[in-house]
Amino acid sequence: EVQLVQSGAEVKKPGESLKISCKGSGYSFTSYWIGWVRQMPGKGLEWMGIIYPGDSDTRYSPSFQGQVTISADKSISTAYLQWSSLKASDTAMYYCARHLSPYSYGPNPYDYWGQGTLVTVSS
């Protein structure tokens, strides 16, 4: 069974750093792109970026470039999303999601999603 299991909720102060995780199981982790999606409270879905764990090729949305870092450790089948200095506006639910097809640099939707990690940034 394919699963993406994300790390638990976080409460942080502005200026702190944070790294959240997304662990894949039940499939070949290195063969599928993993994307990250933000959902601010009561709002819609925003695509942040994506990584191919096989070679760590990473792409970012212009809106998030320089604001976050996406990485992966294929030895433990885990992708990461990290911030070096959080802001209150980073308060949101963050989802990881897997591309439908393996090995592909072509168009792909997301078929499996993590349960989400709620990040709250407040002084």
Next chain:
Amino acid sequence: EIVMTQSPATLSVSPGERATLSCRASQSVSSNLAWYQQKPGQAPRLLIYGASTRATGIPARFSGSGSGTEFTLTISSLQSEDFAVYYCQQYNNWPPDTFGQGTKLEIK
């Protein structure tokens, strides 16, 4: 960046009736369009991809159509579990993928 626009923002429909949701792209995305359903407190769920292909396990009452810039999600006979927020997503020109702002389907 391609902008996806969904309409209406909120749709009120009675159980058993048909619901039609629309999504428009600011430029052609071919058939690289997906629909997701999101219920409160849950992650999005893939319903339709390739504009018209149902994802695994999705009931036949869900159907998608369109290509280029105009797309439609139709739910033929609404069940109680279908009331949720629906998002379209283009994945033709990435990065970035882009989502519409969502349509809330509510019980009339």
